Amino acid sequence: MRQISLKAALDRAACADDFAVLEIARPACPDGGILVRNVHLSLDPYIGPRLRGRHMGEAPPAPMLDPVPGAVVGQVAESRSPGIVEGDWIHSMEGGWQEYSAIAAGAFRKLDPAAAPLAAHAGVLGMPGLTAWAGITQLAKVTDGDTVLVDAAAGPVGGTAGQIARLKGAARVVGIAGGPQKCRLVCETYGFDACIDYRSDGWKDRLKEALPDGASVFFENVSAEMAMTALSVSRPYVRGVLCGLTGASPSAGPAPHALNAGLLIGKRAQLSGLVVYDFYPHWDVFAEEASGWIRSGKLRFCEDRAAGLESAPALFEKLMRGENVGKAVITVSKEAP
Numbered sequence: 217m218r219q220i221s222l223k224a225a226l227d228r229a230a231c232a233d234d235f236a237v238l239e240i241a242r243p244a245c246p247d248g249g250i251l252v253r254n255v256h257l258s259l260d261p262y263i264g265p266r267l268r269g270r271h272m273g274e275a276p277p278a279p280m281l282d283p284v285p286g287a288v289v290g291q292v293a294e295s296r297s298p299g300i301v302e303g304d305w306i307h308s309m310e311g312g313w314q315e316y317s318a319i320a321a322g323a324f325r326k327l328d329p330a331a332a333p334l335a336a337h338a339g340v341l342g343m344p345g346l347t348a349w350a351g352i353t354q355l356a357k358v359t360d361g362d363t364v365l366v367d368a369a370a371g372p373v374g375g376t377a378g379q380i381a382r383l384k385g386a387a388r389v390v391g392i393a394g395g396p397q398k399c400r401l402v403c404e405t406y407g408f409d410a411c412i413d414y415r416s417d418g419w420k421d422r423l424k425e426a427l428p429d430g431a432s433v434f435f436e437n438v439s440a441e442m443a444m445t446a447l448s449v450s451r452p453y454v455r456g457v458l459c460g461l462t463g464a465s466p467s468a469g470p471a472p473h474a475l476n477a478g479l480l481i482g483k484r485a486q487l488s489g490l491v492v493y494d495f496y497p498h499w500d501v502f503a504e505e506a507s508g509w510i511r512s513g514k515l516r517f518c519e520d521r522a523a524g525l526e527s528a529p530a531l532f533e534k535l536m537r538g539e540n541v542g543k544a545v546i547t548v549s550k551e552a553p
């Protein structure tokens with residue numbers, strides 16, 4: 217089978233040429249676990265720092281040996297796990313960039329293939345969707361009348377966060393995104409009330425105009441600088457969710473993540489750091505609620521999809537540049553074998 221690995225250790229943002237496609241033996245089914253034929257592979261921003269050993273203390277994959285880490289949606293090819301049979305569908309955060317994965321007991325969730333399109337389990341029903349749900353419902357606890365500001369709003373986390381905020385009663389949802397195409401997606405498909413293009417002149421003035429009464433919640437995906445901009449257009453007692461730092465420099469060494477303490481005090485801000493791992497026990501509850509929203513058309517999503525394992529490096533480079541429009545997904549093999 218084929219697997220994609222790093223060619224060599226990295227200390228900068230990865231580009232497509234940093235990866236090699238290897239031919240290796242298909243792994244054996246582990247005791248108590250499953251062997252999975254990977255169908256959809258999720259490309260996510262955390263993989264960038266993870267490849268450099270700068271994500272949650274997790275070791276980087278060994279070059280020319282380990283697969284690049286990544287979540288998968290796949291079909292069970294062999295099972296030594298009670299209650300799981302060949303042909304079942306699963307999601308796992310431990311799949312990796314490869315055609316088949318040996319997945320240990322407890323490292324996968326069984327899926328109902330009728331609940332939603334299968335690739336949705338990589339995005340809106342997968343880790344990005346769970347992240348959005350956790351930030352909006354468990355940390356910020358968005359409720360009737362809130363005004364919610366979200367950046368990287370065209371992405372799977374931001375776009376889902378804004379829609380869930382609306383479903384939980386937010387009166388106004390405003391996004392920030394890069395470029396007119398992304399802003400159109402945010403307003404026309406995700407139904408935000410407004411989306412401000414931060415690459416256009418005078419965007420901070422337009423952001424203030426879009427939030428005449430200030431934000432009561434902000435969901436931060438990009439940087440400390442963006443978080444401080446969000447805070448500056450927020451009401452006192454604002455609840456802020458700090459979710460991501462995609463705008464931070466990928467170069468080696470600690471990035472400057474300065475928060476303005478005076479502004480935080482003046483706004484009486486309540487900030488919550490979000491790590492999605494804490495919410496894995498809620499995954500089934502979240503997925504059931506979100507599947508219903510998808511089926512009824514209340515929760516929409518967009519994919520930036522490519523076919524074939526070998527297309528993963530190029531799509532990943534695009535994701536690292538922030539050029540993806542929607543969830544980056546690789547369809548590794550056909551849904552029907």
Ligand SMILES: NC(=O)c1ccc[n+]([C@@H]2O[C@H](COP(=O)([O-])OP(=O)(O)OC[C@H]3O[C@@H](n4cnc5c(N)ncnc54)[C@H](OP(=O)(O)O)[C@@H]3O)[C@@H](O)[C@H]2O)c1
Pocket residue numbers: 260261262343344347368369370371372373374392393394395398437438458459460461462463464490491492493535536537538539540542543544
């Ligand atoms: N805390 C957690 O547990 C957790 C879990 C999942 C995801 N996250 C974080 O949530 C955020 C959104 O994730 P996602 O999957 O929805 O990603 P995404 O939105 O598809 O991609 C990240 C977006 O960040 C924006 N961006 C701004 N500056 C950038 C830069 N210098 N380089 C690249 N992108 C830049 C781009 O959107 P614009 O063009 O609109 O600026 C880009 O599309 C990420 O920060 C991710 O790491 C955190």
